[in-house]
Amino acid sequence: MSDALDKAEAAAREAATNSAAVQIALAALELAKTAQAQQAPAPHSCQQQHGRQGRSTGEWMAIGCAVCVGSIGIAFASIALAIGGMTVAVLALVLRSIWRDVQRKGR
Numbered sequence: 001m002s003d004a005l006d007k008a009e010a011a012a013r014e015a016a017t018n019s020a021a022v023q024i025a026l027a028a029l030e031l032a033k034t035a036q037a038q039q040a041p042a043p044h045s046c047q048q049q050h051g052r053q054g055r056s057t058g059e060w061m062a063i064g065c066a067v068c069v070g071s072i073g074i075a076f077a078s079i080a081l082a083i084g085g086m087t088v089a090v091l092a093l094v095l096r097s098i099w100r101d102v103q104r105k106g107r
Contacts, residue, residue, distance in 0.1 A: 055063075
């Protein structure tokens, strides 16, 4: 029985030693986490170049030309819509006239 008791006592000592080692390791991990949380984040450095402030003359000329071309396109589209609307109106009047003539001859 003494042999079993010695084995149990040795196992208890080893478990106590292992649990102390585990506690030390966990404490070290907690210390590392708090140290990492306390570190200030590195300042963000902007990679863009901010040397240029305004548009050049060529860019403004290109923008002006684009606006002019777009305006002319809108003007032509408006004229085309007006012509199309007049055509539909004339067609409606002609068809109405034909319909009235057919109705009168049918009586």
